[in-house]
Each structure stands twice: as structure tokens, then as C-alpha cells.
Amino acid sequence: MKQAKTAFIIIFLLVLGGFLFFWVQREIEFREELEDRPLPDSLHPIVEEMSQQLVEEAAEIDIDIIITDGFRSVEEQDRLHHQGRSSDGNIVTYAEGGESYHNYGLAIDFALQLDDGSIVWDIERDDNGNGRSDWFEVAEIGKRLGFEWGGDWNRFKDYPHLQMTFGLSIRELRKGWRPEDKLD
Template identity: 55%
Template sequence: MFAKYIRILIGLFLIIVLPGWLIYYYFVPPDPDELELPDGLHPLVVEKRDILIGRAGEAGIPILITDGYRTIEDQNQLYERGRSQPGKIVTYARGGESLHNFGLAIDFALLNKKGNAIWDMQYDGNRNGKRDWAEVVTMAKQEGFQWGGDFKGSFKDYPHLEMGFGLSLRELQRGEKPPLP
């Protein structure tokens, strides 16, 4: 008789409690204030960023890293651009929803002949008949970055390069960390 009640309790747990916990764990985002975040870029991202800058320079394509690690506050300010602040929308990620917050992403721009940052994807400053932007993206992918221009959906983030180390945003938010070199 006692075993019957135990089976009923286990059954209720599996039917009611466990699915609720799984839904909470996988679909309810954590509070950004409770995230354990780094205070800078991951060491491998730094290493690959520096290699990319060097390779691009050797190809006659000077680039500028316009952004790297962002705090939650920085991300939220950027998110408000085009919403409650002037400007156009540049991100759909709030604080804690961007790989920049986990030190795993950088943004870049090309530098023109005058040394000004440009985001012209057709620009061929080294005059080799190839678009400099595409050349930099190819180099970045060879170094292990994923490119925001390949994002699925309607929002393409062309200056964005990231290294997710096989971890999903949800896993990072739940405290999983990429390996250190």
C-alpha cells in the first residue's frame, strides 16, 4: 500500500513539477542582475581579434574594433537607441542577451584612406577587386569567429563577430563558461 502512494507521488512529480521546472529553466530568462559576467573579453577572443587585425592589415585592409565587451548597462543603453533614445535601432538584445555581455563578441569597421571608420560593405580600399568587408569576414571565419551577417531571421548584424564555443545564450545565462586556453 505504501509503495502505491510513493508511485503516485513520483507520478505527480513527473507530470506536474518536472515540466514546470523545465519550462522555467529553458524559457524564463534569468534576471540580468543575477548573471555572473566577466569583466572583459575572453582570452581566446582577444588573441583571435589581434590576429584578425594583423591579417587584415597585411592584406592592406586596416580595421578598427569598434566594440567588444559590454556591461549590462552599456547593452541596455544601446538597446534604447531608436526606442526611447534618438537614433536608429542597432540591436534587439537587452542587457544579458548579447554575447558582448559574456566577452565573446566584437564589432568592427573598415578604416578608409583618411583613417575614418566606415561600414561600406562595397569598399575596396586595397584595390584588389574584392570587397574589403568580405575579405575581413572570410579571415574572421578562418580564425573561428561566426559572423552576424549569417544570422538567421530578418536582423543581420554585419559588423558583429562572435565566438560562442558551442554554448547557447541560454547556457551562458545559466552560468556555463567557455573553456579557457
């Protein structure tokens, strides 16, 4: 009886060991495939679609906006990160290349556009005259459409910024994870 239990345990451990070996091997292959994925070179299709809807819905309440930035290459992100540090201008980002959702086509920036075509980043402006900040109204539309708003961040308020993470962290995106191209 004791020999049967011992044999069973040995067989069980061998089967379990074999399973774990193949599982770990598959995980390693899967991660190597992910790391080889190239970075996107444009906005994610859902982010693009929701950006257009944001512009349309803002216009419906008499707020004209323009998308001032979308996809950014790692090099562009690095240039922005140097701004206010090693080059002239104000600091506009704390994210280096590869650390921004813009680098994965998952973020946009917007600004208000005036009737004369000029662009302003005035978060208190109320051109539609309803007693509420146009900027915050646009942010509310964005959040309803599924964006996270940089104005809600605690550390660094990035009022022009909207992003869709699809539940993925920058770390996961850097490892090659990508969101699906359509919603379920």
C-alpha cells in the same frame, strides 16, 4: 526462487534510488554554483587573441580595420537596445542586456579604418583594389579564425559583428556556463 527475484528487484531499486537521489542533489548544487558566477568584465582571452590576429591578417591584405566594440556590460547593452526605440538613433541591436555575446566577452564589432584615421561601415568598399568587398574579406578571415559572422544571420544582418560561442547558447551563459580560457 520468486522471493529471491523479488528481493533482488527491491535491492536494485533501492540502490538505483539512492544513486538518483545523490545525482540530483549534486546537479542542484552544481547549478547553484553556476548561477552564482559573476559575469565577465572583459573579452575572453581567446576572443582577444583572435581579434588581434584578425586585425593583423586584414592588414596583410591591405585592409585596415579597427575593433569598435568588444565586451559590453549589461547596462551598456540595454542602452544600445533602447537606441531607436526609446532614445534617438537607429536600431542597432535586438539583444537586451544579458542576451548578447558581447555581455560575456565573446563578441567584437569591427569597422574599416581609412588612411586619414576615419572609420567607415561601408560593406561595399574595396580599398585594396582586388575587386572584392574589403568588409566581406575581413568576415572571411574572421570565420577562418573561428568567429561566427553576423552578416550570415537570416533575421537581422549585423555586418560589423563577430562572435565565438564555444558551443554555448545565451541561455547557458545566463545560467553561468563559461567557456574554457584556452583551446585544447
